[in-house]
Amino acid sequence: MNLNIMVGGEAGQGVQSVGFLLAKAFARGGYHVFADQDYESRVRGGHNFYRVRISDSKVGAITETVDILLALNNESISLHAEKMTDSGVIVFNGGEGQEIQNTGNLLNAPLEALSIEQAGSKLMANTVAFGVAMGLIHYEQKIIKEVLQEHFGTDEIGEKNVVAAISGYDYAIRKFNGEFGSILNSIGDGNKMLLNGNEAIALGAIAAGCTFMAAYPMTPASSIMEYLAGKSEELGLVVIQPEDEISAINMAIGAAFAGTRAMTATSGGGFCLMVEGLGLAGMTETPLVVVDAQRPGPAIGLATRTEQSDLQFAIHASHGEFPRVVLAPANVEEAFWLSVKAFNLADKYQLPVILLTDQHLASSYSTVDKFDLSQVSIDRGLLYEEDQATSMEVYNQHKITHSGISPRAWPLPDHALVVTDSHEHDEEGHLTEDANTRTRMMLKRLRKSESLQEEIASPHVYGPDKAEITLIGWGSTYGALRETVDILGGRGVDINLIHFSEIWPFPIQTVPELLNNTKQSYVVENNATGQLAQLIRSETGIKITSSILKFDGRPFTPSYIIEKLKEEGI
Amino acid sequence: MNLNIMVGGEAGQGVQSVGFLLAKAFARGGYHVFADQDYESRVRGGHNFYRVRISDSKVGAITETVDILLALNNESISLHAEKMTDSGVIVFNGGEGQEIQNTGNLLNAPLEALSIEQAGSKLMANTVAFGVAMGLIHYEQKIIKEVLQEHFGTDEIGEKNVVAAISGYDYAIRKFNGEFGSILNSIGDGNKMLLNGNEAIALGAIAAGCTFMAAYPMTPASSIMEYLAGKSEELGLVVIQPEDEISAINMAIGAAFAGTRAMTATSGGGFCLMVEGLGLAGMTETPLVVVDAQRPGPAIGLATRTEQSDLQFAIHASHGEFPRVVLAPANVEEAFWLSVKAFNLADKYQLPVILLTDQHLASSYSTVDKFDLSQVSIDRGLLYEEDQATSMEVYNQHKITHSGISPRAWPLPDHALVVTDSHEHDEEGHLTEDANTRTRMMLKRLRKSESLQEEIASPHVYGPDKAEITLIGWGSTYGALRETVDILGGRGVDINLIHFSEIWPFPIQTVPELLNNTKQSYVVENNATGQLAQLIRSETGIKITSSILKFDGRPFTPSYIIEKLKEEGI
Amino acid sequence: MIQLADYTGATPAWCPGCGNFGILTALNNALVALEIEPNKVLMVSGIGQAAKLPHYTRGNILNSLHGRALPPAIGAKIANPELTVIAVGGDGDGYGEGANHFINAIRRNHDITYLVHNNQVYGLTKGQASPTSDFGFITKTTPHGADIPLNPIALAVAANGTFVARSFAGDIDHLSQLIIKGIQHRGFALLDILQPCVSFNHKNTYSWYRERVYDLDLNGHNPENKADAFAKSQEWEESIPIGLIYREDRATYEERLPALKRGALVQREFDPMHAEKLLNRFL
Amino acid sequence: MIQLADYTGATPAWCPGCGNFGILTALNNALVALEIEPNKVLMVSGIGQAAKLPHYTRGNILNSLHGRALPPAIGAKIANPELTVIAVGGDGDGYGEGANHFINAIRRNHDITYLVHNNQVYGLTKGQASPTSDFGFITKTTPHGADIPLNPIALAVAANGTFVARSFAGDIDHLSQLIIKGIQHRGFALLDILQPCVSFNHKNTYSWYRERVYDLDLNGHNPENKADAFAKSQEWEESIPIGLIYREDRATYEERLPALKRGALVQREFDPMHAEKLLNRFL
Ligand SMILES: Cc1ncc(C[n+]2csc(CCOP(=O)(O)OP(=O)(O)O)c2C)c(N)n1
Numbered sequence A, B: 001m002n003l004n005i006m007v008g009g010e011a012g013q014g015v016q017s018v019g020f021l022l023a024k025a026f027a028r029g030g031y032h033v034f035a036d037q038d039y040e041s042r043v044r045g046g047h048n049f050y051r052v053r054i055s056d057s058k059v060g061a062i063t064e065t066v067d068i069l070l071a072l073n074n075e076s077i078s079l080h081a082e083k084m085t086d087s088g089v090i091v092f093n094g095g096e097g098q099e100i101q102n103t104g105n106l107l108n109a110p111l112e113a114l115s116i117e118q119a120g121s122k123l124m125a126n127t128v129a130f131g132v133a134m135g136l137i138h139y140e141q142k143i144i145k146e147v148l149q150e151h152f153g154t155d156e157i158g159e160k161n162v163v164a165a166i167s168g169y170d171y172a173i174r175k176f177n178g179e180f181g182s183i184l185n186s187i188g189d190g191n192k193m194l195l196n197g198n199e200a201i202a203l204g205a206i207a208a209g210c211t212f213m214a215a216y217p218m219t220p221a222s223s224i225m226e227y228l229a230g231k232s233e234e235l236g237l238v239v240i241q242p243e244d245e246i247s248a249i250n251m252a253i254g255a256a257f258a259g260t261r262a263m264t265a266t267s268g269g270g271f272c273l274m275v276e277g278l279g280l281a282g283m284t285e286t287p288l289v290v291v292d293a294q295r296p297g298p299a300i301g302l303a304t305r306t307e308q309s310d311l312q313f314a315i316h317a318s319h320g321e322f323p324r325v326v327l328a329p330a331n332v333e334e335a336f337w338l339s340v341k342a343f344n345l346a347d348k349y350q351l352p353v354i355l356l357t358d359q360h361l362a363s364s365y366s367t368v369d370k371f372d373l374s375q376v377s378i379d380r381g382l383l384y385e386e387d388q389a390t391s392m393e394v395y396n397q398h399k400i401t402h403s404g405i406s407p408r409a410w411p412l413p414d415h416a417l418v419v420t421d422s423h424e425h426d427e428e429g430h431l432t433e434d435a436n437t438r439t440r441m442m443l444k445r446l447r448k449s450e451s452l453q454e455e456i457a458s459p460h461v462y463g464p465d466k467a468e469i470t471l472i473g474w475g476s477t478y479g480a481l482r483e484t485v486d487i488l489g490g491r492g493v494d495i496n497l498i499h500f501s502e503i504w505p506f507p508i509q510t511v512p513e514l515l516n517n518t519k520q521s522y523v524v525e526n527n528a529t530g531q532l533a534q535l536i537r538s539e540t541g542i543k544i545t546s547s548i549l550k551f552d553g554r555p556f557t558p559s560y561i562i563e564k565l566k567e568e569g570i
Numbered sequence C, D: 001m002i003q004l005a006d007y008t009g010a011t012p013a014w015c016p017g018c019g020n021f022g023i024l025t026a027l028n029n030a031l032v033a034l035e036i037e038p039n040k041v042l043m044v045s046g047i048g049q050a051a052k053l054p055h056y057t058r059g060n061i062l063n064s065l066h067g068r069a070l071p072p073a074i075g076a077k078i079a080n081p082e083l084t085v086i087a088v089g090g091d092g093d094g095y096g097e098g099a100n101h102f103i104n105a106i107r108r109n110h111d112i113t114y115l116v117h118n119n120q121v122y123g124l125t126k127g128q129a130s131p132t133s134d135f136g137f138i139t140k141t142t143p144h145g146a147d148i149p150l151n152p153i154a155l156a157v158a159a160n161g162t163f164v165a166r167s168f169a170g171d172i173d174h175l176s177q178l179i180i181k182g183i184q185h186r187g188f189a190l191l192d193i194l195q196p197c198v199s200f201n202h203k204n205t206y207s208w209y210r211e212r213v214y215d216l217d218l219n220g221h222n223p224e225n226k227a228d229a230f231a232k233s234q235e236w237e238e239s240i241p242i243g244l245i246y247r248e249d250r251a252t253y254e255e256r257l258p259a260l261k262r263g264a265l266v267q268r269e270f271d272p273m274h275a276e277k278l279l280n281r282f283l
């Protein structure tokens, strides 16, 4: 079972809120939901849409067809009518003088009129539309009310929204005279979480004990800091919005040096400004978590859209050489768990960890089973055990060890002095010009990659172990790729997927064997140059000659991938 | 014939000036000279040295042995005595109470005393030392005077220096009673230029018609801006030192957009701050030349030393994807010619060009034949021909063409309007959210790499076309690698060199064949991870398994490389 | 004759009622009044709602990075001083990300006019605090209220500005006159423009500003006196002075450059042989 | 008892006669006088000659990037307000590369003491102009003379500083007393320290400064008056006021943070289960 609802309209018409309400209502009813947002870099006007996909089994991608289109303006009809399924219904705000008749699969709903009539203002036209959609499928009114009250509160505004929605609901039941197949009831206890990638990362950070974030707003990363800032008082954590990204990363480094778990988050342009700081974390061996929520570049690019084009940059960012970790969560669930892992690896190996997400993951909503917090472990790494608590001696913050990891301490009254430096330094952290110390320190730091390597999970393999066709992807495309395998597999194509979520250090122990097992493989990447393919080649020598690349700022859908494979004769 | 003179002492003792005077005197005498500097990140004290290598045939590297050591302080003796050749002479500032006797190959020269006696101050002790070295080899006094007067002027200060030097000269002739084989006379008309890599780049920029530079001081890049600033009035060019590197690169972009040839220069840390601007040049297709004079990283690293560790960063710097050029001059001569080429490629392809040098190239002096300026051509690329000069219409700054190159214009009164944007834009340069335009613009920009590819020279091959042993290098290590091939080749080893100066776009047409021709090959890089080897693998799939890496901030010498090869049984 | 029609660009993507419309109108009026042709104008903008302005009028345009309106504007002005260079951006853009460029452009006195649409909030990224958000202003990133704001007028006076002015997007005539003066000013002209953001700033609204602004011209203020200017910069909450707050006469950066004495860089001839005399000095 | 010996670090790599020695002595004296133990101090520095200072005394040290003394100092102070956090750097470091952090740290009033060794030149990189180089100062990068300088005192006053002071490296007692006051001040304390650079600044020498500096304390200056403070910030060339120029009492950034009410971040317990109540809100 699969139902796709789209809400379209101008920025400012409340598209986002209807979309979220729909997703929430179905999640509450026990369904699996996946919802993405397509919006322009403006606050009013233009054209935005929200797609909500509802299913009784797991979904991790959107589809291009639409069963119900809530067209908050008429432009939405002209833009999306072609995507309608045969039995699909277009709900539009007709009113007086509206040309399109309420016939067939068009439902002329007086959204604004009902809003004014029921709630005294046309501001709730979008909530009316939500109600119409719910009415079309006869969904439980109890859930509708619950969800509206959670969203708008139980006071007057909440009540008005309920009334507006119910008026839409009733209107649909009364007036819709076309064919619409789906009548949906809730199917479970609704015990799934509905959240987006940014929220999952923020929750991961909270679970991991991050108490300090410094960040400068940048789409699509901003909502991580906004979520954390909203919880700062409740949880006692600090979120600071400084003058720029340079300040943000360096503040986080200071806070981490002082002993907290600290992070920053940005998108590519802001990440550019952070790369010198990244090197500072590398040189001073300061644990740090940096989120780069990618969007199409170069430069400002397409500010509100999606792309996977910072992979090579993230791996090579900053001058000089130092170990780092790059994790690219495949979905909302991994966003949470890799956020936790990022903090643990940062502490354990005393280095910067980059969480590489993108707009598609950051702002798409997905249902997941509630994260089991008892599975979250905190590993702060090797800590310095003080023999003389009040020594005031300088301890060796950068002690040269076999593993490259030095027992860690941070400045505390009555503890040893902690010293570090952006210059090459000796074990105590004081600057040095000595050639031999330099070489040993470089080797010490780089040595950390060896044990780090073992922390990196092997890519996911989905579908048969061996197949005629192998798709290779990374990060947020996982859902679309999995579904592609499901669909084509279901049609008898021998196909599987190798998907990377933990990319750097490159999982060299397993990847060569995995790839040598493949026959015809395609990298599928949301970029123009096939960066994962380049990386695979430089790390393994294996050349993936075929690729499906998309770099128009829009996410992949299974049908797009299938279409491209069809062009290749598959 | 080969003579190696080293000057050692504290910062502030005038090591640099003696070193330069020596290099200049021999260059004037028709010799080939190569001179490098080893100094600490401080203004007074510590230990610095300058090595001058003199030969009657081309030299491109230093050697580790020393024939004459001018020890301006006693620490220089303890640090460098072991490098002396059998017949080598250590000149030291003995004076009263000095333990070391003037016997054997030690020459106790009262440098300070002579300076006070002859010039009325001990400030010229270093010039006395210069004179002593010249006296030891009976070099022409005419050249000595010439060089001193050019350096210090012909007024009183110049005269005093001449007197000081001659007193040292005479002292050496009178007092040296050890064995010192070399008696040198000038051997030619001295028609060679003596300059360092930074000066060569600055001259290349001037020859190429660059009139605008914005840069923030950073070792080892600063002297490029200092040279250009010194010539700003004479040549009518502008050098501005703004508040930071972000401003520097963006100013240069503005000046280039306005139609001039513009550049900036920095080292790794400053380059980090420039990468967002690099992407702006990529997106707006603004021609731009950026010098990254590498030094050891990460972070501040070793501020005055050398490394080749920004290669992968330079190729991947900035988020998103856009074409760029990375050139890494092999020596002073190439520094000039690739600087010219950088400006031509930047204009022709309307993109950023990175000149990747390092401290070793930037501040080592080398003799070269005078650059033949008649060979310098200026190619400003495809320019927009206006039909209506006063139209005030917006012309298509980003016209989509087959080559990806759009005819260029810049804002001029009575010309068409020029519009560009850091957002994805249409042909006119106005921002767009359209998926199709986005895809076409990305492809347009990336298409430029195709013809660009043909501009990139194949790596240098030195020695036999095919050999048992192949060394592979890039950038400033060329001299040391060539000499290694010469020496080992002379000893009967079948060895050659493949050396990259033009690295990106990767010279894919020729490299695979070159490399497939090799048997046992070694990448030799001044870094810890073998970045060229990684790049070769990602571009060609060929894995170079052996490497000689050095990352202690000091440059390669032929003997170091030979030593390492010996450890490998060669 | 230059007419308003010459300055008609794309349809603004701003919210209906946004203060940016007034600024756009005032700028177009000023350019028409000054009889400057669009192709003699270069507009350089950063990123934000304000920074989209150039696309909505006409001229040469370089829409640059967030916080970076000034550096490219400076580079272009030096390269070609014949262009009337106008830099445009928001408060986050110019006083946040780009504040270092701001202070230094002022002290170097580049001959540029800088319009800052100061809506005291980050508009384009949907309502976070800006450096000029009033003390205690609550946003998603400042749930316990914004800090003491940055005072652009006081900073510009302290940074040795030569033309420091404030206007209000709700008073198009006033703003237009001030833009004219700013463009005519030899040197860096800062126009801090109070700009209501109807979507995200519900404190500093049209009426909030209207109740407070008063015209310095009608008030006998002497813009040549720095102490008075500094004093005026300290007024806010109760009453807000608009108009020319400080002015002084000082050589511009471009005037001080010996290199520009021989004409615009962009018009120089290319002749590699010019380097010959330099090469000889290395022999 | 804390003694000077507790504050003996590595041998300075500065030039003999450099003004930095006086600053180092004054700082050590101040820390001893305040009876602060080295392990309660965190020194964060940028890059430059000045920024090497922490290595030459003792304490916890984070020697950061050029221009970035303040951001990590702020991060560390928020993480652990029990540390006495002292940021150190040069004029290029703090007023050039890092000027945006400077202004914003001031307005947010972080509880940090900031020592700026203002030698009006870039020392470590060998003598280029700095933002505070005097007008007309000739260096390799400013062959036709530096621009109008940036005025750190005026900017700090304009940026709503709560402790704005100037001292002179040649007057160790004065400086030491002022550092004591700065450390005791609740909030951001700026100490702009006139520091002779004997290698690269042959204009602003010990004697040049000595002939001009005068102590505000002996002059009846009222540091609580902003207009007076601004007026004092305008004195230079002829006479240079040293001492506390401006002071006000305002909540620090850290005091305003609700999160810090429950103790230092660095002392929080780790308990993933704390997130449980948040997860439930997504159900
Ligand atoms: C380096 C960088 N950081 C952050 C952003 C995201 N960003 C775009 S506009 C903006 C703020 C806009 O505020 P303001 O300058 O006040 O302009 P307004 O929209 O209010 O007119 C931000 C933070 C960016 N594009 N680049």
Ligand SMILES: Cc1ncc(C[n+]2csc(CCOP(=O)(O)OP(=O)(O)O)c2C)c(N)n1
Residues within 6 Å of the ligand: B216, B217, B218, B219, B245, B269, B270, B273, B300, D047, D048, D049, D050, D051, D065, D066, D089, D090, D091, D092, D093, D094, D117, D119, D121, D122, D123, D124, D125, D130
């Ligand atoms: C990002 C970056 N840019 C430039 C430099 C080079 N640099 C090091 S110190 C310095 C200037 C030092 O001047 P100042 O801060 O005044 O300190 P001083 O040496 O005079 O005490 C510069 C430009 C750097 N290390 N990093």
Ligand code: SF4
Residues within 6 Å of the ligand: A043, A044, C013, C014, C015, C017, C018, C019, C020, C049, C050, C119, C123, C124, C196, C197, C198, C199, C200
């Ligand atoms: S968000 Fe504010 S500033 Fe932006 S267009 Fe809307 S009203 Fe104007």
Ligand code: SF4
Residues within 6 Å of the ligand: B043, B044, D013, D014, D015, D017, D018, D019, D020, D049, D119, D123, D124, D196, D197, D198, D199, D200
């Ligand atoms: S160069 Fe100047 S600031 Fe640096 S140590 Fe020497 S005298 Fe001091």
Ligand SMILES: [Mg+2]
Residues within 6 Å of the ligand: C048, C090, C091, C092, C117, C118, C119, C120, C121, C122, C123, C130
């Ligand atoms: Mg704003």
Ligand SMILES: [Mg+2]
Residues within 6 Å of the ligand: D048, D090, D091, D092, D117, D118, D119, D120, D121, D122, D123, D130
């Ligand atoms: Mg300085």
